[in-house]
Amino acid sequence: MVALNSTEKRLPHTRSKEFTSLLRLSADIGRDPLLIQASSGNTSVKLNEVMWIKASGTWLADAERKEIFVPVNLKEALSAVRQNREAPTDWETESGVRLRASIETTMHAVLPRRVVAHVHSVNTIAWAVREDGRARLTERLSGLAWCWIPYVPSGLPLAQEIQKALTGCPHANIFVLANHGLVVHGDTCAEVRRLLDFVEDRLALSPAEAPEPNYDLLACIAGRSGWSVPDHSTVHSLATDRNSRSIVAAGVLFPCQAIFSAGIAAVLPSCEEAAVHLQSESSQRPFFLVEGCGVIVNESMTRADMEMLVGLAEIVRRIDRSAPLRYLSEAELQLVLNEDAHDYRLRAAGVHKREQAPA
Ligand SMILES: [Zn+2]
Known part of the structure; x- marks a missing residue:
């Protein structure tokens, strides 16, 4: 003290x-x-x-x-x-x-x-x-x-x-x-x-232009399953921009991403059957990328989570396709996510526990 x-x-x-x-x-x-x-x-x-x-x-x-x-x-x-x-x-x-x-x-x-x-x-x-x-x-x-x-x-x-x-x-x-x-x-x-x-x-870097999300299909997939379609258009570039999607599906780039996204982003196929995946999904994933279509978020997602998600989208839109990336290692991720040893750090990020946000 x-x-x-x-x-x-x-x-x-x-x-x-x-x-x-x-x-x-x-x-x-x-x-x-x-x-x-x-x-x-x-x-x-x-x-x-x-x-x-x-x-x-x-x-x-x-x-x-x-x-x-x-x-x-x-x-x-x-x-x-x-x-x-x-x-x-x-x-x-x-x-x-x-x-x-x-x-x-x-x-x-x-x-x-x-x-x-x-x-x-x-x-x-x-x-x-x-x-x-x-x-x-x-x-x-x-x-x-x-x-x-x-x-x-x-x-x-x-x-x-x-x-x-x-x-x-x-x-x-x-x-x-x-x-x-x-x-x-x-x-x-x-x-x-x-x-x-x-x-x-x-x-300063120019963000890549991303294809428009398919809101109709996203709404169909989200259904009444406890998931929803964010109306922040930037977020959807994580799934509609091929480069962004492959970057976030390959690993975690920075600690806040690990904390709010609960690890590496999961990608669902772009079809109505994706709804079945969502309904059977027992984990507490905060969001899914629907390939080429857009993003679906857990309805429990907080404003803090959403700001982090927008930030992630803005970052990866600025990364060159040919850029050699350094992802966090498994050991580094474990350290970030190890709540017993580092709950102080998670509180600092303020986005780990949904009941804490907006923190
Ligand atoms: Zn920091």
């Missing part, structure tokens, strides 16, 4: 200009589905000895209307990293809401600049899941102080990788996390916003 002392508990920072700027920055990026999906991503600001960081399971989009930030004793968080342990911080807000600091608290702590933003940018991830991602970005990000961070689990392992990268490149302010996302840091929220926009511009 990283506790705050009584002086810090007075928390004058919550009314400071910097804190207000953080709320604005967080809400802005949280509302951009190309940067953040559901409760993914996190932001922080260091104000003297206290680092305010987004709480696990909360949505950045809510930053200006809900209490989503937790104060963490910065020295103690850094001490936790030195001692090779996580720095879980629970916090009860003035209105009695219990929050826990993001799983990425230690990563934010080791970044020396005042403001940190970690986003699940679909453009960045489309590059970050490639075997040749680092080489390709060397060209795209030339002239910028950036580092490629090989895939490691969230939490302390990621903090330690970032720390290692900073040793070799102390001025780096952009970190591309393989199979995960993007981190930038700067002295002010305005600087971080500019940096994010600049990187997004450099990494």
Whole structure:
């Protein structure tokens, strides 16, 4: 537990200009589905000895209307990293809401600049899941102080990788996390916003055009079986675009995908008999791809799941057909999905348990 002392508990920072700027920055990026999906991503600001960081399971989009930030004793968080342990911080807000600091608290702590933003940018991830991602970005990000961070689990392992990268490149302010996302840091929220926009511009990819979904057949397959047809057209490209379909049917590219999709996506044949598969399907799959036709989702799917599904569709639409991809290994997937050891991580993603969402 990283506790705050009584002086810090007075928390004058919550009314400071910097804190207000953080709320604005967080809400802005949280509302951009190309940067953040559901409760993914996190932001922080260091104000003297206290680092305010987004709480696990909360949505950045809510930053200006809900209490989503937790104060963490910065020295103690850094001490936790030195001692090779996580720095879980629970916090009860003035209105009695219990929050826990993001799983990425230690990563934010080791970044020396005042403001940190970690986003699940679909453009960045489309590059970050490639075997040749680092080489390709060397060209795209030339002239910028950036580092490629090989895939490691969230939490302390990621903090330690970032720390290692900073040793070799102390001025780096952009970190591309393989199979995960993007981190930038700067002295002010305005600087971080500019940096994010600049990187997004450099990494922008055009989404492939996908054939239209066959809504009639999808409705016929879904029937009254507890499944439904989403009306978000982007989602259907996962099944109607051949390249997207083959990418998601071949493995899991990033941790959030593993958590919300319950593993590798299943593909049903494009025919009315697919309804039989659905009715006999006893697993808790959140969605199915119907080959060339569109997507069917479990009626228990939450808004958070749907945002993640849209994010997945946006990412794979941006991946080149010939791209060599690095999927998460079985061991990496087990680590992400091992709830006993990592329920903290799953809460951070906020999309694992349907009753938690929107988290
Ligand atoms: Zn993340």
